[in-house]
Amino acid sequence: MTRISHEPSGEPNPLRFLTLDRLRCRTSMKWRRYPADVLPLWVAEMDVPLAGPVVRAVADALALGDTGYPEGAGYAEALAAFAAERWGWHGLAVERTAIVPDVMLGVVEMLKLVTGPGDPVIVNPPVYPPFFPFVTHLDRRIAEAPLGVDGRLDLDVLERAYRRAVEGGGRAAHLLCSPHNPTGAVHTAQELTAVAALAERYGVRVVADEIHAPLTAVGVDFVPWLSVPGAERGLSLMSASKAWNLAGLKAAVAVAGPEAAADLALLPEEVGHGPSHVGVLAHTAALRDGTPWLDALLTGLDDNRRLLSQLLAERLPGVLHRPGEATYLAWLDCRALGLGDDPAEVFLERGRVALSSGPEFGTGGAGHVRLNLATSPEILTEGVRRMASAVR
Missing domain, CATH: 3.90.1150.10 (Aspartate Aminotransferase, domain 1)
Structure with missing residues (x-):
């Protein structure tokens, strides 16, 4: 890539x-x-x-009264083109995407697909605070695998957390923050490949929150979770929200790896009614022209x-x-x-x-x-x- x-x-x-x-x-x-x-x-x-392109897209929609329900794959297509141009990743298949209300509600829906009530969800603290209440309100159980003293993923700690999470044969997920909030660490291809190998070994499903991906610093390589070998069963949430300051215009895209397409296909149709249509138009304009x-x-x-x-x-x-x-x-x-x-x-x-x-x-x-x-x-x-x- x-x-x-x-x-x-x-x-x-x-x-x-x-x-x-x-x-x-x-x-x-x-x-x-x-x-x-x-x-x-x-x-x-x-x-x-x-x-400017975002302002024009929203103003045009309001002038037209185009404020109904979202429809179509324009957002996912714009994201796929952005990913190819920005990160050299051509593996974002539009047919394996779905629009969701925002990244955290998308995380909830992805966790519903791959875990059940009481199952553990591994996080890497210190980490984005809403991870904790969203997981527990979903009736899942937080399992911590803290970052190392260098502020990066500690693979030994993560492996122990994976092992404990699946003891007894239950299901488990890893909610991966990539890039990491709050440390700003961008996980390397080597780190993510090692995570993928551990996830496959222990049967842990990885759901990646990649909302900050477009905000990778000049000269630093962002590696999409689903681009690494072994992450084919993974799920990702992406959005233009953080990079273009669109938190008030709700919309995000869920992306499935090739072997997670069947999981994503089980997403209830009504979830796609939650995003703002104007939000989808704004995010699409940001990715295409911003x-x-x-x-x-x-x-x-x-x-x-x-x-x-x-x-x-x-x-x-x-x-x-x-x-x-x-x-x-x-x-x-x-x-x-x-x-x-x-x-x-x-x-x-x-x-x-x-x-x-x-x-x-x-x-x-x-x-x-x-x-x-x-x-x-x-x-x-x-x-x-x-x-x-x-x-x-």
């Missing part, structure tokens, strides 16, 4: 457009959860204007990663930070600051800056915070200034 490198797009950096005053006019969760004196650098919403905007964003995110490293070194040298290879999220180890298990509480109370709470990410999260760096350099700088003021 040959990856196609993206080139500079010539588009302006979308992270530099919106002022703080303009952003505070927004009514979404990021800007309404906390009082106006709090600087929000927490939930995964970006401080960007939407890509890559120049995405490339400009990725360049801006690289700049912000470097800026964050510099700011932390200057103002919070006790914070350990390994810049991520993907996502627009930074995982910060604040344990040396002596702020307790949940430093986010301290930064909020003393610094009036909102960050995501580390303990919510499961084992390995204590003493950490997650920071959203998809904002302007000025807001990012102010955020770190407030954090530093909280520990003086």
